[in-house]
Amino acid sequence: MNEIKTDVLILGSGGAGLFAALHVYDSNPSLNVVLATKGLIGKCGCSRMVQGGMNVVLNPADSVEKHFMDTIKGGGFVNDQDLAYTLVSDAPKAVHELEVKVGCFFDRAEDGKIHQKAFAGQSFDRTVHVADLSGIQIIARLTDQVFRREDRIKILEETRGLDFLTTAEGDRVVGAVLADMRTGELIVVNAKVVIVATGGSSSMYKISAPSVDKTGDGMAMCFRAGAEFMDMEMMQFHPTGLLAGQSRLSGSVLEEGLRGAGGYLLNGLGERFMERYDPERMERSTRDRVARAGYMEIMAGRGTESGGVYLVMGHLGAEFVEKKFPGMCDRVRDIGKQLSSEPVEISPTSHFMMGGVKIDIHCQSTNMKNLVIAGEDSSGVHGANRLGGNGIGESVTFGRRAGDTAAALAEQNILRPYRQEQVEEITRRWMKFYKRTEGVDIYPIRDEIKNLMWDKVGVVREAKSLQEAMSRLEELLEVADQSFVTNRTLFRYNMEWNEIINTINWITVARMVSKSASLRTESRGSHYRSDFKETDNNKWLVNIYLKNKGNMEIETYIKPINATRFSAEEIIKANIKY
Template sequence: HQKAFAGQSFDRTVHRGDLTGIEIMSRLMEQVMRRGIPALEDHRAIALLPSSDGNRIAGALMLDIRRGAFIVVQAKATLLATGAGPTMYKIAAPSAEKTTDGLAMAYRAGANCMDMEMVQFHPTGLLVGESGISGTVLEEGLRGVGGYLLNGLMERYMANYDPRRLERSTRDVVSRSSYLEIMAGRGSTHGGVYIDVSHLGAEFVEANFPGMVERCRDVGFDLAREAVEVSPTAHYIMGGVKIDTTCRSNLEGLFVASEDSCGVHGANRLGGNGVACSTVFGGMAGDHMAAYIANCEAPTASMPQARDVITRITAPFGNSGGEDVYELRDELKALMWEQVGLVRHASGLEAAKKALEVLQQRAQQAPVRGGTRLNAEWQEWLN
């Protein structure tokens, strides 16, 4: 059946339980392994590389994280589909390895980007203090099926912001409403709000949302029987690389799909459309890339460009006396959350721009200890 998600005029979200994305990834990995498709595990893309003549994208520079070695991968066509991930915010939903690297690589390579200011905040990110799980999404279906949002006074507040749709309003409206409640001093104990589905009955909740129940139980909450503390959480970037109807960018040889691209979702993606976007545009990109490579010569990547990138990203190993990279990261997350978050003002954006320029200079001076193999501190510096 089709699940009720907020902002929809009728229930239309095709799903697999309450962990659809995980199921899709599991099936995809099964097919990759079954078909013997070569995969570079524990590798990180560092830069898109131009061809030696500079006329097109010829592949990418990769880092083998385990061996600490660099690899140049050359290709007739390159697909950018890294999942973006706005983890530059204090509270964020994407997994830690997603740091908008794909968009950064495309920007540095000269790709046309648009709508980069359009960041979506999901209304219900689990709030668990300083734990790494804070920000993890409690899915949209909880509100779609009739869950309540409560402020710190245990009042349902969405009637004050969208009296017709209430908790089933769109993500931007609900997240902004929650944020305003928190800023007005009506937040929960730990600076969030609450989601409550206990009135639907524990048996119903456990049967229909087993993944969400387990996710909450892992950190000591009983979603089926009590209100759970949540917060708006940075979730998705609507902006990205501008593409045409064949997923091609302005850079010859570079195709872009899903969250690394833009223009598909307007200024606010509806729940459920992320899965549709990745499957539809992923398939389209594959079809058009197959046709594209049938009629082009294999390019040669620019080795001088690769060497320049390697020199730049290994520079922190020679630094000394700079600031701790993890402290700089936390400062960045706090700055983005407070000045470039759900509610923005010109003065705050100007202040953030100046602070980011200073942070960039400080990050360039930050030292990294050890070598290139399995170096978490260096990976954070690269982030």
């Protein structure tokens, strides 16, 4: 087995992982970094897939306070306010760095300054973008900058994390065991600090937006290692996922700017149904509301034949739509439709996890030392619902912070030894699938999870379905552990083995999501309970925490929200409807 000793190990090469690598290097160029990524560098994960853009306060008429209020209002007031404020106040610095240091070039307005477009749920047009496929530019330029620093940043491509290495006390991370998927070999990385930036697990739903390699690996690893989680019931569904039958294209997001620009939604009967759900903001309402409205229309039998609703752009003029949204038009054209001139079938699609590992404003895990979390893996920034454009914002702002924190921690800490028996245990845990001559086929299990989550822990939840999901997930965790790899000697690029690990990670995260969702007996943000339709500020201005008891059982506890800027009393008094 290969062993690498390094100062900082980064898992993930999205906006957070790449920015963290840059900031570790730029804080202290003598630190060694290992950047492991599940796909090709800069290509896997979802920052690459960012379409709309990034929310940032640049205009003097706008203010970080307004952005902050939009963020916590959109988040149903359960955000960690320190984290939310960090996001809005760091975002301008991050955009500045992206433009001046990294070399991005965002679209310009008529006066030559950075253009900011309209996004849903915001009091000011503050989304900077590169046409309608912003992620490509941000991630490609960040990757190029990482290439520039290759003297210290070692890139391990197609290398996934399996599990963390911890000290005997279990409260400190000392590295991780990784698997090089090209050879099938395991690698032990002994590191002073580990940064987790692997993204969420939304792909565990039947209709989902993220890239197929984003399977909640970081979250599952953190859970197994014992890190504290928060808000796991908060699962965002994007209202406008493309509907393309059974094809993998289904669920891919048609960006929010389409609604921002004036696109509207129709149900199967041709009614503009948002009138019933949010007459004031209509289609420019927050994602949770629009997604739920669409879902309810479909469930009420007012959807289209193939179970969706329509997105209409034609009234804005074909030329305008083609010019402003070339990427979206191309995507829709791939399935034989014209976005600029005809209604396109869409459906809510599983998109983003607001919940994740609990962190402080320096991105450190609250209960695990030397574990730094950035991006979607963390929790608290977005509360119960994320605003469009705050996602890549979180990745880059917290990626920067994570890098700075990791550099400081690496300077303060010594390289602690890992425990050989833990390495052996992890190796046994993941390599046993090769040892069996027969067992369970993983693919039907994977398909079942996706359907189960969609049906029972989806846009609309209730006690009974959540209970069913939880008990089935327990069973599935056992079943998946009995799976096997068809070709026992094929270690190189074995996608089946990879899918077994993915599936186990999905189940691990799914258990937390359904458990947490069953506890919150109210509706808030993207968490909607058909048996508890009302929002209850008196009882539920709290966060649900989850943790591994040590034997994969979930321990839960509830704590009041971190309301350092806008207190619970003020929230209750304001009685803002969301």
